[in-house]
Amino acid sequence: MRKIAGIPRKTGAFISLFLGIVSVVEAARLYPYRTDFWAGDHIFPGLIGAILVAAGLFLLLKREESSRRFVLPGGKIGRKMTATAGVLISYCLLIGYAGYVFSTFLAFLFLLRIIGNYRWADSALFSGLFTCALYLLFSEFLKTPLPNGFLF
Known part of the structure; x- marks a missing residue:
């Protein structure tokens, strides 16, 4: 290094x-x-x-x-940092096309896998719950317009 x-x-x-x-x-x-x-x-x-x-x-x-x-970190930590940055950049690029719900679900899913080392099933469950909670908070309660995509 x-x-x-x-x-x-x-x-x-x-x-x-x-x-x-x-x-x-x-x-x-x-x-x-x-x-x-x-x-x-x-x-x-x-x-x-x-x-x-x-x-x-x-x-x-x-x-x-x-x-x-x-x-500068290398090895496993360096790969995790690079993957996390890649997920966040992909989220910024994807949210305009796929919409808030799908993009947030995917970004949180991959962040849980990368950072948290959760299993795929657990990551999908937590990601779904987190996405639903944020959607309800911003869209329904705060009436914030969110980017629409091909699903929502």
């Missing part, structure tokens, strides 16, 4: 700062549509953006510790 010192921390700091600033700008753009200062579409992006900016500044200004080195 190749050892990298300080690069992941600084890279994470710049990514956090960039995403935080983008989120705060989006919150400022949504601010005129508010119903109250603490109620409106601007609250969540503004809060997340402020947290990301603070975390990015903390990482950027933190003093370097020369004795600790970051080693």
Whole structure:
């Protein structure tokens, strides 16, 4: 494994700062549509953006510790991390075509198999229950429009 010192921390700091600033700008753009200062579409992006900016500044200004080195994981852990990232990227790409229900079921199914090491039957059962619960929460109770696909 190749050892990298300080690069992941600084890279994470710049990514956090960039995403935080983008989120705060989006919150400022949504601010005129508010119903109250603490109620409106601007609250969540503004809060997340402020947290990301603070975390990015903390990482950027933190003093370097020369004795600790970051080693990229390999073997089974590295494969699990790569597979998890692949599932999440696939979920983002699939949700527009297959819809929320089918995409969420598949993503959660594979995440349970990869991360949790559950059997296929258990993963399918938990994935179905989780998908139903989230569908009821967002679609029925919160009246949030979800992407439709070929099944729902």
